Amino acid sequence: MIDFQDLANFHREQALLGGMLMRPTAIENAVHGSLAPEDFTNSAHRAVCAVILDLHHSGETVDPVTVAHGLNLRGQLAGMGGAGYMVELTQRFMAEQMVVDPGNAAWSSAASALRPLP
DSSP states (O other): OOOHHHHHHHHHEEEEHHHHHHHHHHHHHHTTTTGGGGGOSHHHHHHHHHHHHHHHHHHHSSHHHHHHHHHHTTTTGGGGGGGHHHHHHHHHHTTTTTGGGGHHHHHHHHHHTTTOOO
């Protein structure tokens, strides 16, 4: 049986990470909103988020190539389907229509929805 809630969360996580790969403002919003790898339910998404935040904090460029490289150095890239998964993340972001303004209310709402309710 398909759990549609889990599928929706998976796609939301993909869209958020895709936005972070494509838009520096999305990373800033994530950092200021205290988004952490632990907020993601999928282990591959936690790994992607960790690399994105590490690159950002070290002042390096964050894009699909640098994140894929970082994941590869950590031995985590192959387990999530290779560098093509970075493309899949950006495509999900585009499909979710968050590309218009990753700093808008929809972005904040999607990011906060990753955190479980107290």
